[in-house]
């Protein structure tokens with residue numbers, strides 16, 4: 094038997110190094126290398142697994158049947174939207190997210206709506222804990238089997254015995270192979286166990302879902318280690334103190350990655366939010382200075398969100414405070430500079446707070462103009478018109494630039510009852526129910542919104 098050897102694996106990307114270093118050569122992460130032991134037999138076991146698969150034969154592409162892998166709906170419509178239809182037989186899906194975001198909750202709900210026999214393997218919680226949660230979620234059913242186990246060998250024998258048609262492993266970091274010398278959660282363990290489960294899923298042709306925790310510190314072997322092993326990577330995101338949860342596909346071998354699913358965490362678990370714009374605007378108080386509605390896009394999905402700003406004059410020479418929530422602070426700083434130079438509105442002697450309501454993160458440059466108007470509205474204590482949405486990217490010259498998918502954004506604004514939109518003058522847009530007010534510069538947009546500065 095070959096000897097175990099010490100290696101240093103990157104907890105972020107999984108790259109293996111022979112020597113310790115402060116920085117991973119492969120992904121550039123700092124302090125991410127962790128000592129591990131590598132078992133040369135792991136490779137042999139994997140090779141043996143591969144040998145079970147019959148040898149492939151090349152075929153003309155036109156003679157292949159493309160319809161073999163039809164997705165099976167999960168019964169959770171927001172999830173099916175992200176998966177482009179559902180779970181494909183034999184596919185392995187990794188669901189990543191920070192602890193406490195709601196991965197176990199969502200998957201338990203999925204298992205309870207799955208039409209056939211399913212197996213939930215909990216490697217972190219006791220079977221009683223899971224049962225209690227399932228009771229609260231009204232997720233108890235005869236076809237849902239539960240196993241509290243962390244050893245991969247025992248998990249695979251349970252799969253053999255139960256013969257489920259859907260498997261959920263919660264979480265892959267807590268599963269370990271006792272034959273591999275390294276600690277549970279290490280790169281070697283996570284990769285080794287995931288490989289075994291992938292083989293099992295392909296061999297039995299059943300969908301398998303692996304839960305993977307992501308921590309900001311990268312303390313555990315991150316899901317990035319597994320991205321190339323699985324077919325689909327879903328990322329479950331949200332602010333812990335907000336109810337909104339967003340599910341995105343980061344990688345999807347069976348469909349598009351552009352859709353996203355929206356959920357709200359409630360007393361009864363996660364509830365799909367088919368009309369997110371309505372939810373985000375529910376608490377809006379039109380007529381408040383500093384509030385502007387922006388039609389943004391999350392993936393392919395149009396969303397109306399409220400951007401808010403608050404400014405406060407400061408005294409003294411210390412740099413005024415800037416705070417951005419749900420927005421890039423660098424973008425806020427740039428827009429403040431553009432406002433000062435191109436529209437002669439200086440907030441250098443003001444504290445500036447800007448935020449996006451509802452726990453949404455705006456990365457869309459189309460929200461620039463809305464944020465500028467919110468800032469000026471706050472600074473001049475003048476409300477922006479309540480029936481207006483604002484969309485456009487702001488350039489360093491103070492020019493308003495075209496943004497993508499305008500028709501989808503404007504249609505969403507019209508659907509929610511807005512009657513006017515300030516849009517880039519360079520585009521040729523139209524939308525039934527909306528009066529479009531084109532602006533080519535920041536100053537023009539401020540004049541249209543009757544926010545003419547001081």
Ligand code: TYD
Nearest residue numbers: 192193194195196197198358359360361362
């Ligand atoms: P959980 O699914 O355990 O998160 P993860 O598996 O991603 O670590 O969910 C954790 C949080 O969700 C927990 O703090 C409580 C909250 N929660 C609800 O608000 N409603 C519910 O019905 C459930 C089950 C959980």
Ligand code: MG
Nearest residue numbers: 196197198263
């Ligand atoms: Mg969990």
